[in-house]
Amino acid sequence: MLEKKIYSVVCLLLMAIVLSLPVSALSQEKQETHQAATVFSESKGELRQQPADAKSHEIGQSIGRGQGQGQRLRQGQQAQASQQPLPTQNFFKFLFSPKLITMLVIGLLALVLLLTGKMDNRTKIPILVIATFLYGVSANLGLKLFSGFSMHPSPICAFTKPLLYGLRAPMLATLAVILFLTIIGPKLFCSYVCPVGATQELIAMLADKLKIRRRKPSFRLSQTFRVLIFIAFIAFSWSAIIHTIYQGQVRAVSLYDYINAFEGFKWNLQPALLENLFHFLPLILTLAFAFFTYRPYCYFVCPVGLFTNVVEQIAVFRVVKEKHSCNDCQVCVKRSPCPAVSEIIKDAVLVPDCFACTVCTRGCNRDLLKFGR
Numbered sequence: 213m214l215e216k217k218i219y220s221v222v223c224l225l226l227m228a229i230v231l232s233l234p235v236s237a238l239s240q241e242k243q244e245t246h247q248a249a250t251v252f253s254e255s256k257g258e259l260r261q262q263p264a265d266a267k268s269h270e271i272g273q274s275i276g277r278g279q280g281q282g283q284r285l286r287q288g289q290q291a292q293a294s295q296q297p298l299p300t301q302n303f304f305k306f307l308f309s310p311k312l313i314t315m316l317v318i319g320l321l322a323l324v325l326l327l328t329g330k331m332d333n334r335t336k337i338p339i340l341v342i343a344t345f346l347y348g349v350s351a352n353l354g355l356k357l358f359s360g361f362s363m364h365p366s367p368i369c370a371f372t373k374p375l376l377y378g379l380r381a382p383m384l385a386t387l388a389v390i391l392f393l394t395i396i397g398p399k400l401f402c403s404y405v406c407p408v409g410a411t412q413e414l415i416a417m418l419a420d421k422l423k424i425r426r427r428k429p430s431f432r433l434s435q436t437f438r439v440l441i442f443i444a445f446i447a448f449s450w451s452a453i454i455h456t457i458y459q460g461q462v463r464a465v466s467l468y469d470y471i472n473a474f475e476g477f478k479w480n481l482q483p484a485l486l487e488n489l490f491h492f493l494p495l496i497l498t499l500a501f502a503f504f505t506y507r508p509y510c511y512f513v514c515p516v517g518l519f520t521n522v523v524e525q526i527a528v529f530r531v532v533k534e535k536h537s538c539n540d541c542q543v544c545v546k547r548s549p550c551p552a553v554s555e556i557i558k559d560a561v562l563v564p565d566c567f568a569c570t571v572c573t574r575g576c577n578r579d580l581l582k583f584g585r
């Protein structure tokens with residue numbers, strides 16, 4: 213128990229550090245924007261002579277005859293910055309967008325169904341289908357109704373792009389939703405909201421119906437694989453081994469860009485054959501492997517899975533067992549598709565990812581496993 217408490221404290225500290233990053237980044241951005249606005253207001257007297265709707269670079273060009281071109285352009289950019297909303301406003305704009313609000317609603321609805329024992333195939337399948345449709349398919353239909361449901365930023369982009377290009381409001385808002393739904397638990401974002409996760413879950417249910425025997429790889433193997441990919445991503449990105457030239461500057465390219473299953477949900481064909489391969493193959497392989505092993509992309513590849521696995525150790529709600537009545541018959545372990553149940557009933561310090569599939573809670577003959585605090 214002491215180990216578990218120490219681990220929880222370490223997790224909380226790490227989370228506090230991670231959470232403080234966005235806050236400090238936002239305040240830094242806010243400060244920069246304010247500085248730009250202040251410089252702009254100093255030159256306001258001259259700018260008032262311009263038409264109200266003049267574009268910022270035009271404004272910059274008309275300021276002060278005899279000033280250098282560079283200075284004029286700078287003032288134009290500052291004028292533009294002063295007209296933009298503050299980063300914190302952007303953060304809340306994205307947080308309260310239809311996409312993120314519906315994600316919260318679906319996650320919380322799933323939690324209520326799990327805690328009241330009402331999550332079964334009749335409720336689970338519609339939730340998974342809706343999540344796949346809303347966050348994976350709808351943006352491809354070109355309908356105005358779903359214009360706010362674009363894939364960007366995908367969960368992988370939300371998690372990895374800030375490490376490459378700095379923190380931005382859409383990424384932070386998406387991360388905040390993922391974090392919130394994972395802390396409440398049990399991994400509610402991955403379990404019932406993520407389109408790649410939901411599709412794999414539906415395939416797992418189909419494979420069960422078709423009586424396809426699925427393999428259960430050891431968690432040590434999948435976790436090692438997932439961590440190694442993440443370390444490689446950091447090493448490649450920060451050393452810009454994989455890079456692109458953008459506006460004359462060398463920019464690091466994320467390793468996950470080549471193995472991002474979320475991209476496959478964007479149906480636009482790429483100009484080159486190789487690009488199509490990188491675009492669609494990760495999702496195709498994920499869906500194919502999902503027939504033979506439970507959530508292969510989540511356990512082996514996804515950095516969000518790695519992140520939420522750390523956070524889920526301190527989640528408020530998760531699978532718990534009635535300790536004193538368990539006779540260790542292992543029926544739940546045999547029935548479950550994941551490597552988590554055996555560790556849950558051992559009361560292990562570190563528990564593998566649980567995707568709240570409800571197989572173990574429904575599978576215990578003595579009804580000793582359930583979702584609770």
Ligand code: SF4
Binds near residue numbers: 403410509514516518
């Ligand atoms: S681990 Fe990644 S792919 Fe799997 S459900 Fe979570 S975010 Fe989606």
Ligand code: SF4
Binds near residue numbers: 565566569
């Ligand atoms: S079988 Fe139990 S522990 Fe495993 S994913 Fe499903 S609910 Fe979680």
